[in-house]
Amino acid sequence: MGTGAKPDKAELLEIIKSIARDPSKIKYAGASFGKALSKNYRKTFLDANPKLEGEVVVHHAAEQQILNRYLGLVAEEEMHSLQNLRGIPKSLDNLLHNKIFRYEWDEFYASHPQATRQQVLDYVAYIDKKYGHLFNPPIGWIMQYFYIRPDVAGGLGRNTVLDPSVHPPIVTKLHYVVEGWTGDVLVTTFPCYLVTEETQRALQNIGFSGATFAEAEVTTSEEFHEYQPGQELPPFVWLKVNGKAGRDDFGIAANYRLVISERILDLLESLGIPFAVVEPYEQ
Incomplete structure (x- = not known):
């Protein structure tokens, strides 16, 4: 017409x-x-x-x-x-x-x-x-989107509650044991992600889609105290990702990798993710 x-x-x-x-x-x-x-x-x-x-x-x-x-x-x-x-x-x-x-x-x-x-x-x-x-x-x-592989600063602790009968396992209670932390404000262990409380506040200030926050139990291992004596950890919260990759600010792709928007990447880089691996996401 x-x-x-x-x-x-x-x-x-x-x-x-x-x-x-x-x-x-x-x-x-x-x-x-x-x-x-x-x-x-x-x-x-x-x-x-x-x-x-x-x-x-x-x-x-x-x-x-x-x-x-x-x-x-x-x-x-x-x-x-x-x-x-x-x-x-x-x-x-x-x-x-x-x-x-x-x-x-x-x-x-x-x-x-x-x-x-x-x-x-x-x-x-x-x-x-x-x-x-x-x-x-x-x-x-x-808006561009990116795969991000956050630093694996630890693993699931014994107080974690999950259903292993599905893939990825469904976690209902998260216990994260930090084995070594080098400053990244976003950390992971499959299938969960955590961010610092400072990052939580920054995300809430700019607004975002595709994730919610929940409490997590965060402890440190013997290896952490042996190799990083005196290192203080900031408080962390559980970042529960539920968005669609390539549409929301946070999403999980079909290959179970985390995908974030350009604006979120900009924010995370400003706060510090020195050991994260970032790659372009092609839909």
């Missing part, structure tokens, strides 16, 4: 399905407002992107009718700020701007008769993640 025809809702949803990205797989810092010095938003955008003159239609990410729908929520100088402007290629303007974005924002208004500023920004980010690859300049990029 050409971009000039007016699709019905079913057709429009099929078009969206064919061109939209999966927002959960897009790496993107998020939407924001700045402060414009002028109401001439086209000039603001093209001053920042002079090579796009004549190539794009300048669009407000948080659309202008928000000024009247939610009085006082967004200031006019914020509405016209560079951070809230998107370039849509002229060939896609009718489809994206007049049809798809109209549908998306009508859905938002229907479910948000009253909205907060953060809800508006979150929805802008949602739209950017879905369609940002079609903008010029583009916004967001596809």
Whole structure:
């Protein structure tokens, strides 16, 4: 169907399905407002992107009718700020701007008769993640995923409770005996994973999918005290992975290997995983 025809809702949803990205797989810092010095938003955008003159239609990410729908929520100088402007290629303007974005924002208004500023920004980010690859300049990029083989710092202790009749065994109580620890904030012994409490807090701060936390009994072996006398262990918690590899931030692949998203890898590397082995995950 050409971009000039007016699709019905079913057709429009099929078009969206064919061109939209999966927002959960897009790496993107998020939407924001700045402060414009002028109401001439086209000039603001093209001053920042002079090579796009004549190539794009300048669009407000948080659309202008928000000024009247939610009085006082967004200031006019914020509405016209560079951070809230998107370039849509002229060939896609009718489809994206007049049809798809109209549908998306009508859905938002229907479910948000009253909205907060953060809800508006979150929805802008949602739209950017879905369609940002079609903008010029583009916004967001596809999240990469990685196999990670964490450091094996120990093994299952005698207080572990598991069902060995299935593979991998189902663990209902975890006792982890540390035999040697060299600083990795993520450690393992098949089929379990543990992270430090500091890492738990960092993950909770950024938000994540595909795992939950549970208590674990963590003790040290005689070998640990012999070879690392005086070494103090940080508190660890059980990271129970239940997500789908290549979709969630944490997932278990068909070969039972742990897969993590790029954003989680970035976080773990910042906290310290010097002995983990990381490889690209190909779906």
